[in-house]
Amino acid sequence: MAARRLTEAGMTVLERNWRCGRVGEIDIVARDGDVLVVCEVKTRRSGTFQHPMEAVTAAKASRLRDLAERWLSRHGGAPPGGVRIDLVGVLLPTRGAPRVEHARGVA
Template identity: 40%
Template sequence: MTTPHDARARGEAIERIAASWLTERGLRLLASNQHAKGGELDLVMQDGDTLVFVEVKHRTTARHGHPLETVTAAKQRRLVKAALFYLQRNRLSCPCRFDVLAVTGQSSAFEFHWVQGAFEAF
């Protein structure tokens, strides 16, 4: 049985791997695990002049659905709210986008599916 602590540690490890993978593709990590009112931002990265809020989702298999399916409209609203709080707290005004990075598999053979501009702030 997995404890909440184990799940949290595994999630943080996946987020570090995801940040490294995205860095190799030209993004720059600015922050991770940013808690904000109503939500948490997994990764805050920079892609040129654009601030990128990255939601990282992992599943070892797609047996119960692909990780991308877990980013529901409700989840998107929470991410937008958290991003607005982050922008306000840091006094930022810049182009932004929301990406989702789905990671599947085990550590020996992760597969990455990166959706840039996965959804818009509504």
């Protein structure tokens, strides 16, 4: 659902679930024009304590920036437009269709 939302927004998904050893994982790497987008995806059920869009803490943002640098070093460096970190939150209600939200530049 998250990759589909980004594609519908005009982005090109380059990789999904890119792992970097024990450092961590980037859920989605995409291109938005000349910008590289590192996208964190969080899914929550309705009624849980935390909304998915609240999931990127300062520590998580720092780890995502580190992972983005590692991805860039292995794939030829930063594009002309730089790098942006986005968040896609998926909320799964008890009934009805999931709600997908996309926040740009969260960290």
